[in-house]
Amino acid sequence: MTSITDIDLSKQPFITIGTMGKVANGKSSLIENMTNVNPMRFRQEAEENRTIKLGYINAKFYKCERCPKPFCYQVNAEICEFCSDPNKLVLHVSFVDSPGHSDLQTTALSGASIMDYCLLLLAANLDNDIESNQHYQAIKTIGLNNKTIGIQNKIDLVSKAKAFEHFQQIKRKYDLRYVIPICAQFGFGVNYLIQFLIETIPYPINDEFIEKINKPLKASIIRSFDVNKKGTDVENVNGAVVGGTIKQGKISIGDRVKIIPGIIMNNGKNIPLEAYITSLKTDNTNLDTAYPGGLIGIGLSIDPSLSKEDRLVGNYLVHPDDETNRIFNTITISYTEYDGVLKLKVNEVAICMLGSIKRSIKILNINTQAKKIKFVSSVNMAGEVDDSLIILSKTNNSIQLYGKITEIHN
Ligand SMILES: Nc1nc2c(ncn2[C@@H]2O[C@H](COP(=O)(O)OP(=O)(O)O)[C@@H](O)[C@H]2O)c(=O)[nH]1
Numbered sequence: 430m431t432s433i434t435d436i437d438l439s440k441q442p443f444i445t446i447g448t449m450g451k452v453a454n455g456k457s458s459l460i461e462n463m464t465n466v467n468p469m470r471f472r473q474e475a476e477e478n479r480t481i482k483l484g485y486i487n488a489k490f491y492k493c494e495r496c497p498k499p500f501c502y503q504v505n506a507e508i509c510e511f512c513s514d515p516n517k518l519v520l521h522v523s524f525v526d527s528p529g530h531s532d533l534q535t536t537a538l539s540g541a542s543i544m545d546y547c548l549l550l551l552a553a554n555l556d557n558d559i560e561s562n563q564h565y566q567a568i569k570t571i572g573l574n575n576k577t578i579g580i581q582n583k584i585d586l587v588s589k590a591k592a593f594e595h596f597q598q599i600k601r602k603y604d605l606r607y608v609i610p611i612c613a614q615f616g617f618g619v620n621y622l623i624q625f626l627i628e629t630i631p632y633p634i635n636d637e638f639i640e641k642i643n644k645p646l647k648a649s650i651i652r653s654f655d656v657n658k659k660g661t662d663v664e665n666v667n668g669a670v671v672g673g674t675i676k677q678g679k680i681s682i683g684d685r686v687k688i689i690p691g692i693i694m695n696n697g698k699n700i701p702l703e704a705y706i707t708s709l710k711t712d713n714t715n716l717d718t719a720y721p722g723g724l725i726g727i728g729l730s731i732d733p734s735l736s737k738e739d740r741l742v743g744n745y746l747v748h749p750d751d752e753t754n755r756i757f758n759t760i761t762i763s764y765t766e767y768d769g770v771l772k773l774k775v776n777e778v779a780i781c782m783l784g785s786i787k788r789s790i791k792i793l794n795i796n797t798q799a800k801k802i803k804f805v806s807s808v809n810m811a812g813e814v815d816d817s818l819i820i821l822s823k824t825n826n827s828i829q830l831y832g833k834i835t836e837i838h839n
């Protein structure tokens with residue numbers, strides 16, 4: 430059993446804060462301004478691979494005991510920027526920067542299921558922001574709106590009166606408890622946002638967190654690589670490397686894990702894989718044990734060709750003896766429609782996104798009264814009751830509903 434005193438706040442982030450909102454509303458600028466790291470460092474890689482990756486940036490939030498608010502709160506500064514006293518580490522977070530294009534919403538939503546908090550970026554010079562409305566709708570559908578902070582950005586581009594009117598408009602349009610006006614470009618108001626985050630987010634290493642890490646391991650793989658250069662000698666070859674977020678439990682170097690569903694064969698059946706954990710990393714810090722929060726780089730003792738080019742994305746890491754997670758192709762889910770009306774029909778072929786991967790499914794049964802849908806997947810999937818998923822329309826990829834598994838049939 431792990432207890433509170435075993436966990437070191439400085440080692441890894443324990444809280445994940447995502448961004449949402451229309452492209453160009455200032456998501457990346459805000460993260461860059463807060464952390465001094467450019468979240469688009471993955472851009473080139475993303476363009477080359479044609480896969481859009483969520484950008485993860487870890488940040489340490491500090492407090493100076495001597496300086497006044499909000500200046501006492503500083504990001505990634507061990508020494509106070511004003512009085513040079515040593516700062517105290519108060520929060521360690523991971524920002525997930527979503528790409529924002531509407532066709533990429535699902536990528537963002539696959540991140541949303543791991544977000545503890547969300548920043549919804551709105552631009553003060555934009556009145557009819559349809560894309561951000563859709564993002565808000567998605568946030569509300571997955572039940573994240575009470576953990577979402579509205580960020581009114583670009584206040585430098587409008588008059589004071591206009592900014593105030595836009596602020597009121599946000600309050601009317603969205604059911605959000607807090608809206609904070611800023612200018613991400615020049616950093617105005619960003620220190621008040623940092624103060625707000627530090628003072629509002631409860632200290633993460635608490636009894637609830639300990640309960641979560643003492644549960645059986647479940648980590649989602651959202652990236653996977655072969656890190657070896659071409660022509661590496663056999664004895665120097667690195668094993669598979671995956672990027673994952675731990676939903677519950679913990680992972681230590683040397684642990685044995687099962688990767689499910691594993692390899693999918695042409696007939697839709699799967700072969701689970703087993704591996705030892707050979708390395709753990711967050712940003713550039715090596716870890717002996719990793720806990721939930723942020724993106725963890727995980728080295729596995731299996732052939733790197735298995736993890737090449739995102740091949741393991743959508744898999745889960747669990748304990749080898751785990752029986753809670755099952756392999757299935759037919760399930761029943763309970764659902765919340767995305768925009769109030771259910772357009773899916775029985776026998777329709779749609780797309781299910783479970784654990785960061787899209788699978789083709791066929792709707793078998795719809796019960797609008799009980800708000801339940803039964804469907805079959807063309808290939809085996811892995812998961813357990815209560816796992817959340819998204820169903821998209823096959824024709825235009827639009828989000829149809831957010832669901833939770835209620836029954837596994839095979
Ligand atoms: N004037 C002004 N421009 C901003 C502000 N925040 C971001 N921008 C600009 O808006 C553009 C899009 O910003 P970006 O952060 O890439 O938006 P994202 O697509 O939401 O990540 C960039 O050219 C930024 O420099 C702001 O507060 N004021």
Ligand SMILES: [Mg+2]
Pocket residue numbers: 456457458526527528529
């Ligand atoms: Mg961006």
Ligand SMILES: [Zn+2]
Pocket residue numbers: 493494495496501509510511512513514
């Ligand atoms: Zn100080």
